[in-house]
Amino acid sequence: MVVCVRAVVRVLVLQAAWALGGGQVRYSVPEEAKGGTVVGRLAQDLGLEAGEAEARRLRLVAQGRRASVEVSGASGALVVSSRLDREELCGKSAPCALRLEVLLERPLRVFHVEVEVTDINDNAPLFPAATKNLSIAELSLPGSRFPLEGASDADIGANAQLSYTLSPSEHFALDLQKTEDDTESLFLVLRRPLDRESLAEHRLVLTATDGGRPALTGTVELLVSVLDANDNAPQFNQSVYKVRLPENSERGSFVLRVNATDLDEGTNRNISYSLQSLFPQDGRDMFEIHKTSGEIHLRGSLDFEDVRLYRLQVDAKDMGNPPLSGHCKVVVEVLDVNDNAPEVWVTSLSVPVPEDASVGTVVALLSVSDRDSGANGRVRCAVWPPAPFGLVATFAGSYSLVLREALDRERVSEYEVEVRAEDGGAPPLRASRGLRVPVSDVNDNAPAFAQAVYTVLARENNAAGAELARLWARDPDEAGNGRVSYSVAEGGAGAGSGSGSGWRPASSYVSVDAESGRLWALRPLDYEELQVLQFEVRAVDAGEPPLCGNATVQLFVVDENDNAPALLPPAGGGPGPWAAGEASASASAPGSLWAWAAWGAPAGQVVAKIRAVDADSGYNAWLRYELWEPRGKGPFRVGLYSGEVSTARALEEADGPRQRLLIVVRDHGEPSRSATATLSVSLVEGAEAALSAAAAGAGASSSGAGLRPAEGGAAAAAAATNVWLVVAICAVSSLFLLAVVLYGASRWAPRAAVLAGPGPATLVCASEVGSWSYSQRQSRSLCVADGAGKSDLMVFSPNCPPPPGPAAENGSAEKGPSLSPYSSGTVGCPLFFIFIHLFIFLYQFFCFPMVFHGRMVIETMWMWK
Template sequence: MGVGGAARRSWGAAVLVLQAAWALGGGQVRYSVPEEAEAGTVVGRLAQDLGLEAGEAEARRLRLVARGRRASVEVSGASGALVVSSRLDREELCGKSAPCALRLEVLLDRPLRVFHVEVEVTDINDNAPRFPAASKNISVWENSPLNSRFPLEGASDADIDSNAQLSYTLSPSEYFALELQRTNDRNVIPDLVLTRPLDRESLSEHRLVLTASDGGRPALTGTVLLVISVLDANDNAPQFNQSVYKVQLPEDAVEGTLVARVAATDPDEGINSEITYAATNFIPLNGKDLISIHPRTGEIRLTGPLDFEEASVFDFRIEARDKGTPPLSGHCSVELEVLDVNDNAPEVWVTSLSVPVSEDAALGTVVALLSVSDRDSGPNGRVRCAVRPPSPFGLVATFAGSYSLVLREALDRERVSEYEVEVRAEDGGAPPLRAIRGLRVPVSDVNDNAPAFAQAVYTVLARENNAAGAELARLWARDPDEAGNGRVSYSVAEGGAGSGSGSGSGWRPASSYVSVDAESGRLRALRPLDYEELQVLQFEVRAVDAGEPPLCGNATVQLFVVDENDNAPALLPPAGGGPGPWAAEAGSRASGSAMKAGSWGSSWSLWARAAWGAPAGQVVAKIRAVDADSGYNAWLRYELREPRGDGPFRVGLYSGEVSTARALEEADGPRQTLLIVVRDHGEPPLSATATLSVSLVEGPEAALAVAGVGAGVALAGSAGVGSDGGPSGAAAAATAATNVWLVVAICAVSSLLVLAVVLYGAGRWAPRAAVLTGPGPATLVCASEVGSWSYSQRHSRSLCVATDGAGKSDLMVFSPSCPPPSGPASENGSIEKGPSLSPYSLGAFKNITCGEAEVVRTKSTLLIKYSVH
């Protein structure tokens, strides 16, 4: 090995680059470097050969990726040169195979590129020839004829080509000479030839030195000592029936398989003809551990497994030795060719993996670089690759045995957040062998989904007089993105209430009524709500994610304020009048502390006149009242509290008309004081009271009393009422002066009134039944500006109220398919209930089921009574 070290130093001084050419078609750089080159030896200017600028190799991270083995070369980061990093031993890397090449992959980042580099490791003469043993004993009969040949075991050289071409020399001898015999193109066998008859008595032993020299420069040598013993007797050596045996075996042949059977014959007799066999001179040397021969039968069998990838041919010699004294031997050669079988599965190496992959990555993006190899040869070593599942990734072949895993379909992290990709490699053997390499490819999120509410429109019911800060509802928007891209915040976007919604205070933004928690989406009231001020508040809630750029979604919220009975009935002044010549007298009592409306108070003193002998049913006065609430809470009823029992007067339960219950008599006295209570239907009910003083008069005053009902009920006051409760003297005189004209006017007005009532009755009762019983969807009638708002679906619907009552109706729903209430109106003012309507739902209140409704009809009013559960 000292000579080999000198060779390494000489080669390290000047590196021979056989080829450094960039192959445009294949994309491969080839270099050559001798084995045993010193560490740091420059193999080639890789960065320059790849077309990189100065400094670009280090900036773009030029690096090597070896295929399954430790590379003995590396890339210098600063210069981009390919240099030797550790000892290169061609014999260790490739054995006897030629040429010996290191196949490397070179990667460049930003952008990712791959190049293929092949470094051929050339042989130097660093291995001297070696004989199997340091000495060899040879026995030669003294009667051996001249030119007798004695095969010698040749030397082996681990080098290749000319460095392994051996030549032999023999030390000078007058009895023996050396002849070289070439058995095939690979091996030269030395034979010892007898050139002069031997004389055991003069010289019984010859010591010669056989020297083997290789073809290197300088040549290396190996020696073996030949100890030749001159024997007597046995003069016939065994002879084989053929000189060369050629055998083929598959590499998967099992241990004990018969390789060949050789046979030799010896014409001698007796013990001199008994032959034993031995296998010698194995090339390569490990053949002696894999092949053996039976010493008596000559059967050659396997004693170990064959491997085509390690050695494809075994050459060895068989020696047939007799048992004579001295023994003689004959020789033959055996050539065993190993046939390749598909016993090596493909190997898949991941040389680079770029994960995670953004879900908006462009098609064709390289996810990973793969290297595939198979140690078998021919079809057994040809590998096909595929990806399972086939989408959204695919393989693109970049070079022999190299592939890129690329993106072929668009990704969606919300559908699949991670892929388990299998790269399957299959060779062309029969049967084929496969290898699977699993890759985990996570998908990173981008903000490509806007928050989406569960509903486009939310209907929220809130009772008035709610506490400030009370939670009204909870809104939720879903964003399937992750982390900040899926973190949603809420805000009130737009909307409000206009001046038409309530008391006329002008438009106010929704943010002055409600707020939404940015994180939880809880909708809260900023202040108590007042149904009389605000019935419906419509606004938008916006959900915005924290992505870049942020995305948003909107939902409409319809907030309906549900009325509570927080307003007591308020008495109204007489119709058609104002105070007139009398003054208003408002009571100081209030029926409820929650009363908010009615500037006239809740207790009144009123007076009216009635004529002696007036028939039963004549209207003498009408009590007018209004309730600021809506719906059932504003439905008023009138009750006569005093006098109790059978008095001469009665009051309409829903009309408020005070009429005679019977004919008036003198026994009834000159004056009747009535205490009338106006009560709503709320829970609890609120009320107001009115005191009505009725003076019984006759003559012209009776006519005035009848006319006074149309003009309104007079309100008692100090200026218009005498001390006895009747009109004062001055007022009576003024009234008498106009009696004649009033009678004429009353007659004309009465005629017109009768005609109007007839026409109104005909138009009211006849068609209404058809409307109420006609088919069609349910109609929603709600409060309007003057007290109610309404709309109808497909068909018009009519809601009748008292002709002289306040212009206000209730929130009610009725089914057009229900029949009208049957039976005549009650003459005494009590109500009649028609058949109960079927359960109904408020169309504007999603998922809110309401209760029962019933039709109530009085003499002058058609009401629909309903209750909400």
């Protein structure tokens, strides 16, 4: 007994499924769709299982027209098989639908499928001809209007709305008028009088543009011939003729007869009629007119749903020379018959419906229309199955699909509803529309990120507002329950992350877009300030109550080469003696450094060491040192990565008293940054170099940690130098006075006069930074690089006269007697030389301590004749 009951229930369920699937299925596809385009999942929409379509031989049968779609045997999908041209299938009818029958065998079932072909802007406006000839009398007054035949567009709707433009002309303009019945008339208006003798023909270009996107255009060339003579044009007894025809009128039916008269006589009175279609543009073959009688007959088949109104233009042209013409309009109204089934449209569909929706909830808004008019267009609607939904009429042609019973998602998760419509024609025509109404659940799933921890790399110095990453959390709920918003929950960076200003919240560095989950930088990131920023991002859905999920973001700042190397002041115990007055080096202004090297120093001896630091990290902080000047085989070299300046070979006197080295410090960043340092190396004797090094060490130690070398060592050296200079000046002044007294006594003592010849002039100049001399004597210089430059002492040997002789007497006889300032007889000259030697000795003895505090250059020139 139980087995029998189960079998009966199974049969009833199968019959109910077949009944639900026996309705009409409707699809939409744009025209010009490529072959193979899937129109719809027909097998699935008919409730067939996978593979059942092929097993039960699901096939398609076209009704009346050649079908451009077919059923795929394997998948059971409805696909495009050949080119779909809406204009070829339906012309101006809107909408355009293909009505198909689907057969299903074993057992045999018939389903109705309707495929709507939507319009695209694939047809440009088209004029009847590429050239239009117009004949206008020369005596036509300004303001005269000449009707033009507009363009036609095979598309419908906005794609067929045309606008017209005329090429620039000083004689003609374009005028488009709309009448009370919403029709358009295109006229060529004469703006200025014509003069056939000056210009007999006007060439104009009329352009028609449709309303599609992108817009398409069509053109026609207007050839306006200016004619003379005939001054009376034919006139119709009516400007507008109106007539009504049912859409099922047979071809050849009589429409009406027009009549025009001409006041002229003779051949100018003979009239010939011609017919042109104003709307639609392709309706020229629908009617024809007899040239002499003016009778209009129907040539084609009328369709109320395609074109409800025809606007024709009848031209009456006389036989004058030149011929004149008159014009009238014929309006043909097409009357409807019941040849169209109702159409059901879904204007609004609120799905899915929550399972806790109350009775009376509006699920969908429907619009029902029939292209017919009158009783043929009045439609009655019903819903099947009657539960749990029902139809409520809101106003004419509009219905609401409302909930009649409570829903239970655990029992039924989706409903297939069919809305059936029937018009009031005789016999009535029917149509239906199927709706799929799924039932939604409540909010029971929290958002979940794809990763628990996100690692994000951000380049240093990124622009404020730059996107760093995109976070995404998935919520399997629907509608608002699955709409996720993002926010930065917590986290930040402390002093351990590179920030020297304490802990900062993550919200001061980054922000997350609430809707998209995009992570933005609020300000440029600085690697020297922040290396790692860890925080949490929270995703909250919009359900009631809301549920949330978290993810941790680790933001690593990638260093960029944005800091140039900075030169450091030399250490007190460095490898080379640094001058007490050196300037501290920086990235913006290269430092000036001093060092000493002894002549004869072997190759490889370290003279100085350049110290630099880079605030960046990694390769951006890896420094290398290069010697730019002097280039080639100089006496010094610099360590590529140590910065130590050492001798490249043994130093010689030929290298000069001083070497100026230009050293460039570069990092390994891309692009690299650099700083320059100028090192002046003074070449001295070995003992002087040792004393200079000791003086430099003393100056560095006495300068203190808080003073610069230029502020401590230079001051101490200047003070000591002043003391020794005062003592030396006093001693030398005393000895000089004594020497003058002795020289005067010896000068006036009775002795043989010695005639001294003139000696070459010697020029001595002194300045605050040193002295220089010009003479014809050899010189020797001693440079001590220790501190600021001091005034140097330059001593020259006097020009002693040669012993008296004939040559001297002859010279003196020729030039006249002349006494040298140094001429002193046999005792005066040696005494003066002794004074000079004593002066030099005392000066060196008293001033020798200055080499520990400053730089002194002594030049002594001796030449004895």
